[in-house]
Each structure stands twice: as C-alpha cells, then as structure tokens.
Amino acid sequence: xxxxxxxxxxxxxRSAARLISxxxxxxxxxxxxxxxxxxxxxxxxxxxxxxxxxxxxxSLADALTREIRAEGQKVGIIAVxxxxxxxxxxxxxDRIRMQEHAxxxxxxxxxxxxxxxxxxxxxxxxDAIRVLDxxxxxxxxxxxxxxxxxxxxIMYHADTTLVVLTPHAGDHVQVIKAGIMEIADIFVINKADxxxxxxxxxxxxxMLDLSPRLNGWRPPVLSTVAHEHRGIRELWEAIKxxxxxxxxxxxxxxxxxxxxxxxxLVRRQLEELVARHLNARCGLVEQVATRQKDPYTxxxxxxxxxxxxxxxAQLAKFARGKEE
Amino acid sequence: xxxxxxxxxxxxxRSAARLISxxxxxxxxxxxxxxxxxxxxxxxxxxxxxxxxxxxxxSLADALTREIRAEGQKVGIIAVxxxxxxxxxxxxxDRIRMQEHAxxxxxxxxxxxxxxxxxxxxxxxxDAIRVLDxxxxxxxxxxxxxxxxxxxxIMYHADTTLVVLTPHAGDHVQVIKAGIMEIADIFVINKADxxxxxxxxxxxxxMLDLSPRLNGWRPPVLSTVAHEHRGIRELWEAIKxxxxxxxxxxxxxxxxxxxxxxxxLVRRQLEELVARHLNARCGLVEQVATRQKDPYTxxxxxxxxxxxxxxxAQLAKFARGKEE
Numbered sequence: 001x002x003x004x005x006x007x008x009x010x011x012x013x014r015s016a017a018r019l020i021s022x023x024x025x026x027x028x029x030x031x032x033x034x035x036x037x038x039x040x041x042x043x044x045x046x047x048x049x050x051x052x053x054x055x056x057x058x059s060l061a062d063a064l065t066r067e068i069r070a071e072g073q074k075v076g077i078i079a080v081x082x083x084x085x086x087x088x089x090x091x092x093x094d095r096i097r098m099q100e101h102a103x104x105x106x107x108x109x110x111x112x113x114x115x116x117x118x119x120x121x122x123x124x125x126x127d128a129i130r131v132l133d134x135x136x137x138x139x140x141x142x143x144x145x146x147x148x149x150x151x152x153x154i155m156y157h158a159d160t161t162l163v164v165l166t167p168h169a170g171d172h173v174q175v176i177k178a179g180i181m182e183i184a185d186i187f188v189i190n191k192a193d194x195x196x197x198x199x200x201x202x203x204x205x206x207m208l209d210l211s212p213r214l215n216g217w218r219p220p221v222l223s224t225v226a227h228e229h230r231g232i233r234e235l236w237e238a239i240k241x242x243x244x245x246x247x248x249x250x251x252x253x254x255x256x257x258x259x260x261x262x263x264x265l266v267r268r269q270l271e272e273l274v275a276r277h278l279n280a281r282c283g284l285v286e287q288v289a290t291r292q293k294d295p296y297t298x299x300x301x302x303x304x305x306x307x308x309x310x311x312x313a314q315l316a317k318f319a320r321g322k323e324e
Numbered sequence: 325x326x327x328x329x330x331x332x333x334x335x336x337x338r339s340a341a342r343l344i345s346x347x348x349x350x351x352x353x354x355x356x357x358x359x360x361x362x363x364x365x366x367x368x369x370x371x372x373x374x375x376x377x378x379x380x381x382x383s384l385a386d387a388l389t390r391e392i393r394a395e396g397q398k399v400g401i402i403a404v405x406x407x408x409x410x411x412x413x414x415x416x417x418d419r420i421r422m423q424e425h426a427x428x429x430x431x432x433x434x435x436x437x438x439x440x441x442x443x444x445x446x447x448x449x450x451d452a453i454r455v456l457d458x459x460x461x462x463x464x465x466x467x468x469x470x471x472x473x474x475x476x477x478i479m480y481h482a483d484t485t486l487v488v489l490t491p492h493a494g495d496h497v498q499v500i501k502a503g504i505m506e507i508a509d510i511f512v513i514n515k516a517d518x519x520x521x522x523x524x525x526x527x528x529x530x531m532l533d534l535s536p537r538l539n540g541w542r543p544p545v546l547s548t549v550a551h552e553h554r555g556i557r558e559l560w561e562a563i564k565x566x567x568x569x570x571x572x573x574x575x576x577x578x579x580x581x582x583x584x585x586x587x588x589l590v591r592r593q594l595e596e597l598v599a600r601h602l603n604a605r606c607g608l609v610e611q612v613a614t615r616q617k618d619p620y621t622x623x624x625x626x627x628x629x630x631x632x633x634x635x636x637a638q639l640a641k642f643a644r645g646k647e648e
Contacts, residue, residue: 031618031620031621034618034620035618035620035621038615038618038619039615039618041615042615251613254613254614255609255610255613257613258609258610258612258613258619259602259609261612261619262602262608262609262612262619262622262623262626263598263599263602265619265620265623266598266602266623266626266627266630267594267595267598269623269627270591270594270595270598270627270630271591271594274587274590274591274594275587278583278586278587278590284586285579285582285583285586286579286582288582288585288586289575289578289579289581289582290578291362291363291365291366294355294358294359294362294363295362295582295585295586295589296355296358296359296589297355297359298586299586299589299590299593302586302590303590303593303594306590306594
C-alpha cells in the first residue's frame with residue numbers, strides 16, 4: 001500500500017489534502033491510489049447542498065457542522081464552484097467565517113474549482129468524497145454554487161440532497177426549471193427571518209403533492225436562519241431520518257451509482273478516442289461540409305474504423321476456437 | 325432515387341411532410357433517404373428563435389413570415405418543443421393563429437416534440453431542416469420553447485440566431501444564466517409596447533461591450549411589437565445583413581458544423597454500444613457497488629473488452645504487413 005494511503009487511513013490531514021489534490025489534478029498516479037482507497041469507502045453519509053447563489057448554502061453548512069460536531073462526529077466539507085476555474089486557496093480565502101472550524105481537527109474543509117473541465121469536476125468531487133470517506137469523516141457536506149447539469153452530476157453522489165431556497169418569489173420558479181426539484185430529499189427555506197416563508201412552503205408542498213414519492217420518502221420542507229442557528233437541529237434530525245430511510249434500499253442505490261459512474265467513465269474515454277480519430281480524418285469532415293458525403297454515411301465509416309476491426313478479430317477468434 | 329425524394333425536389337408538400345415524419349420517427353429508411361436529400365441542402369437560410377416562454381416567439385415567427393412572403397420567398401417554420409412528448413397534430417392545433425399562412429402554398433409549418441429523447445430531437449430537427457431545404461424553402465424559421473442544452477444543440481444549426489426577450493427585469497438575468505447570450509446573433513425585445521425597453525436594451529448593450537466580437541459582427545438589439553407588425557421590417561433587414569456577414573466565413577462554418585455533427589452521431593452510437601455492453605456485464609457493476617473492484621479498474625476492463633481486440637488485430641495486421 002502506498003505511503004500516502006496508509007497515512008490517510010491513520011487520519012493524517014496532510015495526506016488527505018495531498019490525495020485530494022492528486023484527484024483534482026488528475027495526476028498519473030490517481031487511478032492506482034484510488035484503487036487502494038476504494039475498499040475503505042462507502043461509510044460516510046454524504047449530504048449535498050444546492051440552490052441558487054445567495055441562498056446561504058455556506059452559512060448553512062457552517063451551522064450544520066457545528067451541530068454535527070456537538071455529537072462528536074468527524075465532518076468533511078467540500079465547496080464546489082463550477083463557475084470558477086480557481087481552486088483551493090482562492091475560495092478558502094473567501095471562507096474566513098469558517099475560522100471557527102479551521103482549528104478543529106474534527107473538521108476538514110476543501111474548495112474545488114473547474115480547472116477547465118465540468119465533467120472533470122464532477123469526477124474530481126466524487127473522488128475527493130472518497131478520500132474524505134477513507135479519512136474517517138462520518139458526514140461529508142458538499143455544497144455547490146453552479147447551475148445546470150454539472151451541479152446535478154455532483155448532487156447525484158450525495159446520499160441526502162438539500163435544496164436551499166430563500167423566501168423570495170423568483171426562486172420558486174427557478175427550482176422547477178433547473179430540474180432540481182426532482183433531486184431534493186429535503187427542502188430548506190433559509191433566511192426565514194425575511195418573511196414570506198409560509199407562501200414559499202405552501203407552494204413547494206403543493207408541488208410535492210403532485211410528485212411521486214420515492215421509496216416512501218416525502219421531502220420535508222424546513223425553515224432555518226443559519227446565522228442564528230435557528231432550525232438547524234431539526235434539519236440535522238431530518239437528515240438522519242432520511243439516512244435511515246435510504247439505508248433500507250442501500251444496495252440497489254449503490255448498484256445504480258456504480259452503473260452510472262462506469263457508464264460515465266467509459267463514455268468519456270470513448271469520446272476522447274473519437275475526437276482524436278476524427279482529427280485524424282479531417283478529409284471526411286470536409287466531404288460532409290461540402291455535401292459530397294452525408295453525415296450518416298460518414299459516421300458509419302468512422303464507427304467502422306473504430307470497431308469493425310475488433311469485431312472481425314472476435315469472429316476470427318471464434319472461428320479458430322471452433323477449429324481447434 | 326427514391327420516389328419520395330423525387331417528389332420532394334419537385335416541390336410536393338405531402339412528400340415533404342412524410343419525409344419529416346420519417347426523420348422524426350427515426351424510421352429504418354431514414355439514413356438512405358437522407359443520403360439522397362443531402363446533396364440538395366445547404367441553400368436555405370436557417371433562422372433560429374429562442375428565448376423564455378411567453379416572450380412571443382411564435383407571434384414573431386408569424387410576423388417575420390409575413391414580411392418574407394411579401395418578398396416572394398418560400399418559408400419553412402419548425403416549432404420545436406423539447407418539453408413536450410407530443411408532436412405534429414397536437415402543437416399544430418395550438419397554432420390556429422397561423423391560419424393566415426396555412427393556406428399559403430409558399431409556407432410550410434411543422435411542429436416537433438421529443439418522442440422521449442432530447443438528443444434525438446436535436447437530430448430530428450436538423451434533418452427536418454434538410455428536408456425543407458431540399459423542398460425549396462429559402463428561409464427556415466426554427467423556434468424552440470425549451471431551456472438548456474437541447475435548445476443550444478438545436479440553435480447550433482441555425483445560421484442566424486435570434487434571442488427573443490420581453491422588457492421585464494427577470495428575463496435579463498435568465499439569459500446570461502442559460503448560456504444563451506453567447507449564441508445570440510440578434511437580440512429582439514418583443515412586446516416593446518409594455519415599456520422598460522430602454523433599460524433592457526442598455527443592459528444588453530453593456531454586456532455586449534464586454535463580449536468579444538465574432539467575425540466583426542456585433543449583435544444588434546432591436547425592439548418589436550410582433551402582433552402589430554412593428555419593427556419587423558427592421559428585424560428582417562438585420563437578419564439579411566447577418567446572413568451576408570456569415571456568408572464570408574461560410575466554408576469554415578460548414579466544416580465546424582460537419583465536425584460537430586459527426587462527433588455527435590458517433591458519440592451516440594458508441595454510447596448505445598457501451599450501455600448494451602454494460603448490461604451484459606452487470607457482474608462488474610455489482611463488484612464496484614460492493615467495493616470489490618474500483619470504478620477505474622472496471623472502466624478499463626470495459627474499454628478493453630470493447631477495443632483492445634481491435635487494437636490487437638491492427639497490430640497483427642501491421643506485423644503481417646511487415647513480414648510479407
């Protein structure tokens with residue numbers, strides 16, 4: 001076993017930090033290290049926090065951390081910003097308010113930016129979660145700032161997803177649009193001191209009335225004032241209830257996640273292959289552009305180039321096998 | 325040449341309608357027919373209309389059609405609704421107001437829904453555009469209702485993209501978010517009689533000040549009142565100006581489109597292949613889910629199953645070639 005992994009499993013913070021950097025930078029040794037870490041994962045409860053900018057996700061993560069620490073559990077916090085190419089230091093500077101937890105050895109905080117690739121960010125986040133899981137964090141909070149597909153990809157790896165809203169009319173519509181409605185396990189109306197909470201909660205509840213219930217869980221709608229630590233205990237209790245409910249269908253869920261991740265990994269490798277192959281065959285692109293060849297015929301030719309050789313070889317193998 | 329294609333090229337409406345249905349339903353004969361149609365495409369000017377629901381895209385398309393018909397050009401209209409699984413009849417019923425054009429032989433109207441696959445919709449729309457192109461439509465208006473990636477995919481096939489807005493504060497923010505800003509060739513503030521146009525235009529112009537200009541084209545910001553036919557002539561003139569500007573870099577643009585389409589087609593075929601392959605290897609998924617094997621190792625094994633055979637065969641071929 002690699003020295004870094006050994007130290008990670010022994011609870012060494014610096015090793016955890018270095019391993020997350022390796023995951024984030026997609027370093028050559030990444031896959032080997034992950035293979036060693038992977039058997040020690042699957043124990044942490046991953047809580048995702050998503051919602052529109054300004055909804056107070058970070059304050060909520062802070063308040064939740066305080067609540068969880070009071071129970072003595074080790075907490076990891078990953079702040080993901082798909083809109084930022086910056087990482088680590090830059091965002092951490094922004095988290096001055098986190099100083100309360102920064103000196104607490106039971107809390108590990110990390111920020112992650114895109115480094116140019118959205119797909120890569122979801123994958124890096126997934127692997128950072130694994131590092132913190134093996135590190136011994138019992139709860140891992142993942143907050144993300146972005147909108148759209150990358151956010152959904154990241155949230156898919158959470159065991160419990162909180163959709164954080166403010167009591168403000170516009171937000172309500174946005175939630176439905178972005179397809180976030182479907183991924184919510186718990187709705188949190190933060191900044192509840194602003195008023196308008198009841199209307200907001202009512203409209204969410206009426207949406208929920210129309211949604212099918214998954215595994216008997218109906219997402220509760222809670223209200224909080226994070227900076228005053230109001231409603232945080234109730235939120236943490238709801239998260240634990242959801243966890244217990246999830247555990248009952250744990251195996252199916254793990255299989256689904258594994259299936260999705262494999263599909264994703266293989267797809268991305270194939271895409272790279274196709275892009276390279278297409279660059280090597282720019283004559284074909286030219287023929288399509290000038291209407292000498294239609295796109296479907298050209299696509300078939302590319303597929304043939306990629307795969308037919310393989311098929312032929314397999315047929316040949318099969319034929320040989322018969323002869324022998 | 326297939327009878328349907330012959331009739332299409334001769335301007336037969338019913339053949340056009342049937343061919344679009346074939347493209348939409350992904351019928352077995354689709355690729356063969358498209359190969360025959362493809363050489364007769366690339367002549368129409370494709371104008372995309374996008375923007376938030378309620379911005380009046382359909383009314384604008386109607387008004388533009390009137391303007392273009394006055395010049396005697398043949399017009400195709402494709403209304404795409406990624407949020408609707410329904411197609412043809414259902415949406416056409418909604419287009420009663422289009423009656424003005426319904427009896428005009430110089431106008432062809434068609435609605436398209438998802439039929440369950442978003443990726444398929446972008447491709448079906450692309451091929452429907454080709455049918456209308458070969459049918460002799462000189463201008464094809466493509467309006468889409470959806471938000472997000474599918475809309476962007478569809479708009480990518482337009483030569484000129486109109487982003488339609490209403491003078492309402494909220495819209496402005498939405499545009500930036502959805503990444504639509506970057507694809508706009510012309511901004512249209514419709515329902516300009518509602519007031520607030522100047523503020524809206526000013527904020528768009530200031531965003532444009534910060535954006536890089538593509539091929540020397542700065543998107544103009546126009547205002548219209550579609551149902552009163554106000555500002556429509558100016559809009560049509562702007563579209564023609566953009567067309568002339570585009571024509572100068574026509575070849576590069578066609579190559580880019582062909583490259584993108586090929587990548588897209590091959591990618592989708594490979595994805596199907598991978599999904600099938602993965603279903604056949606559900607034991608691997610189980611191993612990952614239960615932490616017996618890490619996802620990267622499993623993904624490598626799948627890739628090997630798909631491709632390594634092909635590589636080996638190629639190496640063997642290479643070795644044989646040397647020996648001979």
